[in-house]
Amino acid sequence: MFASLLAQEDAAIDLVGAALLIAKLAYPEVDIACYQSQLDALxxxxxxxxxxxxxxxLDAMLTSPEREPHEFLQALNQVIFAEEGFCGNSGDYNNPDNNYLNKVLDNRAGIPITLSLVYIEVARRAGLFIEGIGLPYHFIARCQYGEETYYIDAFHQGRLLSEQECIELVRRIAHRPLKLHHHWFEPVPRKQMLGRMLNNLKRIYLERDAYEPALAIYELMVLLHPQSAVHRRERGLLHLQLKHYGRALHDLMAYRELAPEAKDRYEVLNYIKMxxxxxxxxN
Incomplete structure (x- = not known):
């Protein structure tokens, strides 16, 4: 089902449905329709x-919103943060649940990308078009109509930022001066947003040596980017770690085909031989 969602044009991908399918890896009982209804109600x-x-x-987001964008944003902040109490989970940031949309909706806590997802999707259902912006270290949202541009930090209760404040935020998180890159402020495609969530989970599980959950994440990463040589290599080595020799061989052979001139090709050949x-x- 995840693959069928990804087969659509990026703008047509059901972002909530795809995020909840990711959540089903850890919580198989997730009722997708129930969580969709929660967002509709908000x-x-x-x-x-x-x-x-x-x-x-139907055309509310295609022309102009029915109210001024700042009025919409005030109403969104009132419902999502003031009334429902959504907040950034800074005390337990690396908990995998922060990347599973069902748990974010249950616990009213998450990390920048999942809280931005909630914000974007509630806004869309309410009739306001908002995009994801993948700043380094910190995902935010952007509302842009005509001359007006609002950057929204859902991790900090929907506070509104200027572009300069976004840059300063990134530099504070990085603890070092960073050169501004204008592509930081380009809208993030839906597939890329899903990939960022999967990458978060992969990192968390690998840091914990939780190889089985990490492998489940890699399965979706390969579906998301079937031509990614790196994902094939990493999944193959994870299969090898788990002694899934046949699947490890398949992935590492695929890696060789996708990246025949890779710098580590001889190392991979040794793995294949082993x-x-x-x-x-x-046998």
Whole structure:
């Protein structure tokens, strides 16, 4: 099902549905429709504050919002942060649950990318188009209409930032001066947003030597980027770590085909030789 979602044009991908399919790796009982309904309900409350009908017109986001963008943002912040209490989980930042959308909605806590996802999706359902912006170290959202641009830090209760404040935020997190790159402020495609969430989970699980959960994440990463040589190599080595020799061989052979001139090609050939020897000994 994850693959079928990814087969669509990027803008048509059901971001919430895909994020909840990721969550099913750790929480198989997740009811996707239930969590979709929770976001719908939050959006109706936003529209209620603005005195709008519960369902936005079909073209609400294609032309201009039914209220001024800053009014929408105030209503979003009131519902999501003031009333519902969503907040950044700074005390337990590396908890995998911060990357699983069901747990973010259950616990009302998450990290920048998942809280931004909630913000973006509630806004979309309410009739306001907001994009993800993948700053280094800190994901935010952006609302842009005409001359007006608002950067929204969902990790810090929806505070509004200028571009300069975004740069200063990144430099504070990095603890060093960084050269500004304008591509930091380009909208993040939906596939890239999902990939960033998966990469977070992969890192957390590998740091904990939790190889089985990490492997489940790699399965989705390969579906997301089937032509990525690096993902094939890393998944192959993880299979090898778990003594899945046949699958390790398959991935490392695929890596050689995808990256025949890779710097580590001789190292990978040695792995392949070792795996074949292990398989021969088992027969």
């Amino acid at each position: 959006a109706r409350r936003v529209r209620g504050i603005l005195g709008l009908s519960p369902i936005p017109p 795996i074949r020897q292990a398989i021969a000994m088992m």
